[in-house]
Amino acid sequence: MSWFIKKRQQKTAVEERTVRVPEGLWVKCEACRELIYRAELANTRNVCPKCGYHFRIGVAERLESMMDPGSVELFGNLRSGDPLGFVATKPYKDQLKRLHEAGHDHDAVLVVEGTLKGHPVVLAIMDWDFLAASMGSVVGEKLRLGAERALAQGCAYIIVSCSGGARMQEGTLSLMQMAKVSAALARLDDAGIPYLSILTDPTTGGVSASHAMLGDLNIAEPKALIGFAGPRVIEQTIKQTLPEGFQRSEFLQAHGMVDKVVPRDRLRDFVATALDWMTGGHD
Incomplete structure (x- = not known):
């Protein structure tokens, strides 16, 4: 009856395998704390598919999401200097050098000329990755020149703002940009040329106190932090608890x-519709 006897097979040592998950495949939402597959996030323009939280996006992605192909960069030759010889924890000139070497050749704002769903526009996009999109002399000058270009071309001017405020490394020169850009925008208003301001997270300090809130139409992304001083500073000053959602869009x-608060996936269409009405192109 030996055929009923199960033969024992010799066991071979199996090498223990460790499965390594590549870094960066998953992103945790800052609002709902859910894990999101990065590829899925790319398909939603960096908006959480579970709760609608809008992650910050870079200049290139913002440009692609707003403009038709073929935009031309303007004033790309302008570079920040170090007029005060500013040195704190790091020399200002060294910070600028590293950022330019990393490919941030447009300083903290990219200005382009092109079309948005067929509408000729001048578009300025502030870059959070360049010193928190702080408004220094070059940023103010490029925004002013953008307004002058829109005035000369008779086309709409759009600024996508996000900023920590004025650039402290340039002192009073930075604060002067608030008045300079505001004056340029006033010329657009006198000429009847539309200026649309798009506020993204965060838009604070001297930027929120100047061009960001001067639009003929002020549009914000959902839940964006918008204000001058931070909520904690305000609470400490007035000795009161702020309302729920204070300083949010x-x-x-x-x-x-x-x-108007407009989700990112509808922003381009909304701006195009607004331009239809503001330029008399509607039926």
């Missing part, structure tokens, strides 16, 4: 500071 829209 929806709160500002409810109180008349923002005209």
Whole structure:
């Protein structure tokens, strides 16, 4: 009856395998704390598919999402200097050198000329990755020149703002940009040329106190932080607890500071429709 006897097979040592998950495949949402597959996030223009949280995006992605192909960069030769010889924890000139070597040749704002769904526009996009999109002399000059270009071409001017405020490394010169850009925008208003301001997270300090809130139409992305001083500073100053959602897009829209809160995937269409009405191109 030996055929009923199960033969024992010799076991061979199996090498223990460790499965390594490549870094960067998953991103944790800062709002709902859910893990999101990075490829899925790329398909939603960096908006959380579970809760709608808008992640910050770079200049290149913003440009691609807004403009038709074929935009031309303007004023790309301007570079920040170090007029004060500013040195704190790091010399300012060394910070600028490293950023330019990393490919940030447009300083903290990229200005382009092109079309948005057929509408000729001048578009300026502030770059958070360049010193928190702080407004120094070059940023102010490029924004002014952008307004002058829109005036000369008779086309709409759009600024996509995100910033930590004025650039402290340039002192008073940085603060002067607020008045300079505002004056240039006033010329557009006198000529009846539309200026649209798009506010993204975060838009604070001297930027929110100048061009960011001067649009003929002020548009904000959902849940964007928009204000001058931070909530903690305000609470410490007034000795009061701030309302829920204070300084967020929806709160500002409810109180008349923002005209419309528009999700990122609808922003291009919304701006094009607004330009139809503002330039008399509607039926």
